[in-house]
Amino acid sequence: MGSTPPRSRRSRRWRWSALFGVTALAVTAGGALAFPAGAAGTNVDFATHCVPPAVAGLPPIDGTTTANVSVDNVSPKVGDTVTVTYTVVTAAASNPTDLALPADIMTPTGKVTLGGAQTGDVTVAGPKKNPPVPGKAAFPSFSMTGTFTVTKPGRITLSPGDYNIHTSYILELDTPCAVTTPPAPVSQTVTATDGTPANTRAISLSSASGDPGASVTVSGTNFTPGATVTLAGRAGGNQTADTATATADAQGAFSGSLVVKDKTTTGVVAYEGGSWSADKGAGPAAYVVNDNSPVPPGSQKLTTTVKAGTLSLSQAADSVALSAVDFGKGGASTGALRTVTVKDFRGGPAGWSLTGKVTDFSGPGAKIDAGRLSWTPACATRPGSPSTCKAGSAGTLGATGATLAQTPDGTLTGGEFTVDAGLSLDVPAFTPPGAYSGVLTLTLT
Incomplete structure (x- = not known):
């Protein structure tokens, strides 16, 4: 018969293996947790396959995860950013030992699966925060957040996806948990509508000033290809009578000449359509008409300059x-x-x-x-x-x-x-x- 290790060595070896095992499983089970503010989805159950780190010496865990996906906006427009919160309410495993775990050792990450009008995955992550967990006790729930930009109108479904728990207790360990039969059931649905695309139109001028009646070259980018673009002077918030037109090329760029006569002009704008619109225009680009009116006899013309700073x-x-x-x-x-x-x-x-x-x-x-x-x-x-x-x-x-x-x-x-x-x-x-x-x-x- 082989020799029996001393009791102290047997005890020490058991404690370390138990620590590793609990660390691997510390965040694979959950209790009750209030959902974040926003539109909460439906709790859904799905089969989950979790793989503890090899150092834990534990077999894979097949169980059921209960999760919920909430959003901050259930009626977004195309172009809007939606914040998604993936909450694991009850995970696939629980703490099998009497060993208590300290606070703030677990950092979850995961993904939410989009379906319907828009497909793909939303990457989510949670803070490194958890309360102390007694031995044999249920582990607290955890939440992860992320965002996605709406690209298409229609009904977009959100399902909880795979998640991973990184623990920082004695060792840095990961416990990945995958949806056994993806995708998991739908927990949340948002309905996206057509939105107004972001206005990226821009203009520049060949000169920032000129004499009355002088022409200034107006160049523009990111306008609608082929669109007729109106060039106009502005006096504060009002349009002057100085106007011209240009045509955007296939890339949405144009270059046109505007004769500026109005001495009250403070800027130049360019826009598509019959009148100025901030959604389909660009500017104002600063422009000043020089006052070169003749000086009456016995008078002196005084001028000054206000220099732009930083x-x-x-x-x-x-x-x-x-x-x-x-x-x-x-x-x-x-x-x-x-x-x-x-x-x-x-x-x-x-x-x-x-x-x-x-x-x-x-x-x-x-x-x-x-x-x-x-x-x-x-x-x-x-x-x-x-x-x-x-x-x-x-x-x-x-x-x-x-x-x-x-x-x-x-x-x-x-x-x-x-x-x-x-x-x-x-x-x-x-x-x-x-x-x-x-x-x-x-x-x-």
Whole structure:
């Protein structure tokens, strides 16, 4: 008979294999979870084949998954972006051991299958977040989100698809779970209607000014091929009597000449159809008619020039110290973004957008996911500014980024603005003690 390993060695070997096995299965079962805001779909059941990592030493798991697909808009238009949330309510397996699992070790990813008027897969992903799970207890449900752009009108069906759970506990492990007989039953349906295509028409001028009666060459792109395009002067928000026509070529481009006589002209537009429409036009491109009227005897003509400036950003400082949290409790680590000043001195028709994104917070042998940082933006406009600043929506920032503030396009834009934001980092309860830092990058366009 072979020798029997010492008890301590047998016990230690069992604990490690149990850890690996539970890590592999930790997120393959679920309990009750409230569905996210939006239009919830129907719970559906489908057969699932899950394959634990080889290190777990466990056979494949064939079981039943209960899932739900919700959307933020059940009646989108072509061109709209729809946010999809795939929630695994009850997965195909459960924790088979007495070993408790810590919080925030699982990161789910998956796909939602589109059918009907539009086909394909929507990639979805969830945050690295879960409560502690006692041994032999049911695992919590988890949700994953993603987006798709509507490309065709009609009924589009959404079915839950394959999902994978990545766990970060002792080892980095994956547990893929596939739909046994795809596609799974339909959980959600949206009905898309024809939408107005995005207007990408654009024009440029050969000169930004000229004497009364001088002609300016107007060049355009992305107009409807073969369309008759009207070229017209603008005086503020009104059209002048100076007009001409051009014809777009097979690529939607044109070049035409417009004689500008009206001294009140501030810009030039180009449009398809019988009258100006922002949906089928481009401009205004800034244009000034020189005042060359003769000077009466005994008078002096005075002229000045207003020079266009730039779009710029400055900030009060380049570091923010968030409040400390306690090990074992975690919670919100809060602070405030250093005030950002935006100066738009371009003097044209374009607005601006200020966006931000953040990296993961790195610390002593660990990190806090970027998706745990959220902000509440605020924006103030200096009195007298032609534009009005609008703050972005409060919510998660993360590595993908979000809008902090913006101003719209207009006949004449510009001004000075101050932008702020409250910051909150959701720190997991048992994050190792130490200092963690991430980089928040702001981009002004």
